[in-house]
Amino acid sequence: MTTIDKTAFARLEAEGRLLNPVLKAATKKAGRFGFRGELALVFDTQLADEARPPLVTCDQVIAVAHEGEPHIAFFTGFLLSFEWLKNVADVLGDTLSPSGKYFLYCDNIDLSKKYQVELNGATFFILPIHEATVYNEILELLYLEKNDLKKLDTAGKTDAVANAALKFTGKFEAITYEEGLKVMGPVRNPNENRPV
Template sequence: MTTIDQTALGRLEAEGRLLNSVLKGPTRKAGRIGFRGDIALKFAAKRADEARPPEVSSDQVIAAAQEGESHIAFLSAFLLSFEHLKMLAEVLGDALSPKGKYFLFCDNIDISKRYQVEFGGASFYILPIDEATVYNETLELLYLEKTELKRLDTAGKVDAIADKAAGFSQSFPKISYEEGLALMGPVRNLYENRPV
């Protein structure tokens, strides 16, 4: 059976970056490891033995990597700010590939816009998030029916999404990372208007 350390997700696991997972292991497809959870991008300073949440993370991640391949084949994730793309690309490093399909739903991108950004040797689809979850937005983007996936377990859902994403061929206006920084809106305070 394939283990996470035999895939491109192995290094992230070894670095303690794969957090809050609802799936971190084999899917129904031979040789594939799936992940659903968060990826720590910037760790908080440690004090004594206290485990602190990361300062910056990419949340609601859905990812898949194949045994024997040096890159992550598919990744869909939430970023609070488009600016964090640089941090994500640096953390993923050599696990990125021009062949991979990477979808980033950014909270501070104009709701009517979609872009493609080349960064770290890979192409990222940059999309707004419309008050929904990355899971729902990804299904909508890939024209996958939620009802069709309902009977599948988490691993089966990751397989269905990753397989459909592999054939995704739409293209969006290409911009540079610097152009994206100039276009992005303010970063929302996630804890605003929450009861204490």
């Protein structure tokens, strides 16, 4: 059975970055480990033994890594701001690979645009978020039918998404991170309009 310490997730786990997991376990595919949850990008200052939530996270993460391989093969998640792409690239760091498939749904990019950005030797596909969830968005992008996956458990669904993502060959408009910063919109306050 594949354990997290034998995969590219080991460092992220040791750093306490894999939060609120819906899945953090071996998947149905031999040698594959899956994670679904949040990735902590920027930690708050810790005071004594007080545990504070991170200041910045990548939410709705779906990712897989394979036993004995140094890289995360597939990663997708939600960012409130395109600007945090740099944080994702820095945090994932040595787990990124030129052959990996990395998709980030950003809340503050033009709904009609899709980009690809090279950072830390990897290509990130940057997409707007139309639906409420990354899961629904990635299914649509990869032409996966939700009904076909309904009977699968979380690990099975993660495998199905990862298998399709690893075959993805799409190309979007290539821009630099700096160009992306210039075209991104304002960052929405996720707490506005919430009942107090």
